[in-house]
Amino acid sequence: MKAAYIHSERFLSYRFGKEHPFNPLRLELARSLMTDMGLLFPQEIILPRPASERLLRTVHSPQYVNIVKRLGQGEKMDASLFGLGTEDNPVFPDMHRAGSLVVGATIRACAAVARGLVLHAVNLAGGLHHAHRACASGFCIYNDISVGIRLLRRHYRMRVAYVDLDAHHGDGVQWEFYDDPDVLTLSIHENGRYLFPGSGGIHELGEGPGLGFSVNVPVEPFTDDESWIWCFDSVVPRVLSSFRPDIIVLQFGCDAHYLDPLSHLSLTSTAFIHAARSIHQLSHRLCAGRLVVLGGGGYDVFSVVPRIWTLLWAELSDRIPTPDTPPDWRARWRGISPLPLPVRLRDENTPKCQVPVFEVNRLTVARLLDSLHWL
Amino acid sequence: MLVADIMSTRVVTVNVSDSLCHALATLQKERIRHLPVLDGDRLAGILTDRDLRDMSPAVLREENIERLSKLRVGEVMKSPPITAHPLDPVEDAARLMYVHRIGCLPVVKEGALVGILTETDILRCLVELMGVSRPSSRLEVVVPDTPGHLASVASVIRDFGVNIISVITPASKKEGFRSLVFRIATIDPRQIKQAVTALGYEVIWPPDKR
Numbered sequence: 025m026k027a028a029y030i031h032s033e034r035f036l037s038y039r040f041g042k043e044h045p046f047n048p049l050r051l052e053l054a055r056s057l058m059t060d061m062g063l064l065f066p067q068e069i070i071l072p073r074p075a076s077e078r079l080l081r082t083v084h085s086p087q088y089v090n091i092v093k094r095l096g097q098g099e100k101m102d103a104s105l106f107g108l109g110t111e112d113n114p115v116f117p118d119m120h121r122a123g124s125l126v127v128g129a130t131i132r133a134c135a136a137v138a139r140g141l142v143l144h145a146v147n148l149a150g151g152l153h154h155a156h157r158a159c160a161s162g163f164c165i166y167n168d169i170s171v172g173i174r175l176l177r178r179h180y181r182m183r184v185a186y187v188d189l190d191a192h193h194g195d196g197v198q199w200e201f202y203d204d205p206d207v208l209t210l211s212i213h214e215n216g217r218y219l220f221p222g223s224g225g226i227h228e229l230g231e232g233p234g235l236g237f238s239v240n241v242p243v244e245p246f247t248d249d250e251s252w253i254w255c256f257d258s259v260v261p262r263v264l265s266s267f268r269p270d271i272i273v274l275q276f277g278c279d280a281h282y283l284d285p286l287s288h289l290s291l292t293s294t295a296f297i298h299a300a301r302s303i304h305q306l307s308h309r310l311c312a313g314r315l316v317v318l319g320g321g322g323y324d325v326f327s328v329v330p331r332i333w334t335l336l337w338a339e340l341s342d343r344i345p346t347p348d349t350p351p352d353w354r355a356r357w358r359g360i361s362p363l364p365l366p367v368r369l370r371d372e373n374t375p376k377c378q379v380p381v382f383e384v385n386r387l388t389v390a391r392l393l394d395s396l397h398w399l
Numbered sequence: 400m401l402v403a404d405i406m407s408t409r410v411v412t413v414n415v416s417d418s419l420c421h422a423l424a425t426l427q428k429e430r431i432r433h434l435p436v437l438d439g440d441r442l443a444g445i446l447t448d449r450d451l452r453d454m455s456p457a458v459l460r461e462e463n464i465e466r467l468s469k470l471r472v473g474e475v476m477k478s479p480p481i482t483a484h485p486l487d488p489v490e491d492a493a494r495l496m497y498v499h500r501i502g503c504l505p506v507v508k509e510g511a512l513v514g515i516l517t518e519t520d521i522l523r524c525l526v527e528l529m530g531v532s533r534p535s536s537r538l539e540v541v542v543p544d545t546p547g548h549l550a551s552v553a554s555v556i557r558d559f560g561v562n563i564i565s566v567i568t569p570a571s572k573k574e575g576f577r578s579l580v581f582r583i584a585t586i587d588p589r590q591i592k593q594a595v596t597a598l599g600y601e602v603i604w605p606p607d608k609r
Binding site for chain 1: 463523531534535536537559560561562582584585586587604605606608
């Protein structure tokens with residue numbers, strides 16, 4: 025089997041509330057679209073197990089894990105210093121269990137690839153890149169990515185290249201491995217001057233022995249396919265090739281899409297297909313195909329997320345999707361979608377950026393490459 | 400914020416009776432541009448790389464170097480120096496440097512040199528003030544430049560239970576208006592934007608989608 029898809033209906037338990045923008049239903053929308061399109065088969069699906077506390081503590085403080093558990097069991101306390109019980113990260117029942125399952129799924133994906141059981145493994149429930157050591161942030165309770173990379177480092181002794189395409193900077197993962205020369209973190213995101221979390225400037229390059237192994241490409245608000253792809257092509261292949269990883273971990277948040285309500289970027293399926301194909305090819309060229317792919321942001325759960333993640337899976341599984349989504353799939357979700365479900369799998373509109381951002385993005389990339397002396 | 404909070408307390412100095420050659424070597428060795436000059440333990444003046452450059456001969460002929468080594472720091476330094484006190488507000492010190500077009504202020508307390516404040520210290524301070532210290536989103540609102548509007552917008556943010564990480568209030572390009580630029584600790588400022596707009600304010604950032 026070439027690629028595995030980690031999935032469980034229990035992923036739906038990672039839910040902050042009815043009105044909250046982080047809606048796990050997108051995972052069911054995406055998986056059912058892949059299945060209905062004949063792109064995903066039952067034998068490719070692997071069930072996850074919750075991660076052990078011992079694993080969580082390779083990244084998170086014991087005190088923090090303890091607080092997540094107690095809040096999830098209904099204990100009342102002010103945990104805002106830990107980022108919990110806030111507007112972004114409200115407390116919900118059994119949140120420790122829900123968070124551990126996401127981490128366990130990423131661990132499954134990492135282990136399956138590291139042990140050579142599959143070439144690629146996908147966990148779209150994962151990618152919770154904002155969680156810090158002792159603080160929830162931006163809808164992320166436990167940082168499944170950091171725990172997964174920690175395992176790949178300690179247990180499998182691999183050099184890990186982490187690539188983060190979410191519209192938001194991958195701050196939690198960057199800070200966790202900021203001084204580690206064996207973990208490269210590379211994040212392309214909307215400039216922090218405008219978007220959460222605010223970090224991810226080109227001057228954030230790592231520290232101590234890890235200097236030069238944190239790479240950030242902050243792009244301007246309203247950046248469109250043409251400019252984003254240019255930035256991606258100018259930095260990602262070059263940086264990854266020089267680093268020579270043993271494995272690539274990809275965070276494939278799709279909130280940089282032009283329809284996404286939480287970012288101000290203007291990408292379409294064209295950019296996402298380009299990025300998926302490029303990283304897929306790089307994994308074969310650089311590290312024998314070893315590639316772990318995680319989800320991330322994506323807040324238009326009906327019109328955008330299922331399509332983009334289906335295109336991602338099609339690329340990884342070397343299958344060619346039909347141009348249209350199946351009528352069965354649209355009928356299945358019609359009842360709860362506020363808008364008609366999309367008929368075309370790829371975007372047909374291509375928003376052209378009205379603001380002259382390409383020049384600024386070019387300058388950002390030039391300045392960044394100037395400071396990466398090891399290339 | 401006070402000068403004492405951001406000044407450097409390790410100060411490299413020279414003496415009025417030192418040779419210019421010594422001063423030049425000190426600047427180069429320490430990779431600095433400003434030298435407070437002491438007379439005994441009293442601050443007597445300031446010597447900068449520019450003063451030294453002005454004195455340096457265009458061509459380093461033997462006799463020029465000899466002349467340079469004979470000159471004493473006390474003959475070339477600017478005196479009396481413009482100084483700051485450790486309890487001066489940073490903005491006053493910055494204004495002093497800006498108005499007098501100088502690159503540093505020796506910091507003097509009760510007659511003794513206790514530190515030095517340079518352009519670099521001011522820039523570092525600005526970088527930290529304008530930068531983002533914690534995960535947060537930008538919210539920019541234009542309000543009339545009259546009392547109460549900052550409080551109205553801030554109370555909307557409070558009602559959503561969201562922490563304000565920083566706020567700066569530059570003058571707006573619009574006459575009679577002011578910009579309020581917040582960093583607020585949320586990934587999703589849409590509802591706050593909506594509530595602030597409902598109060599009649601113009602929200603510049605985040606923009607509307609679609």
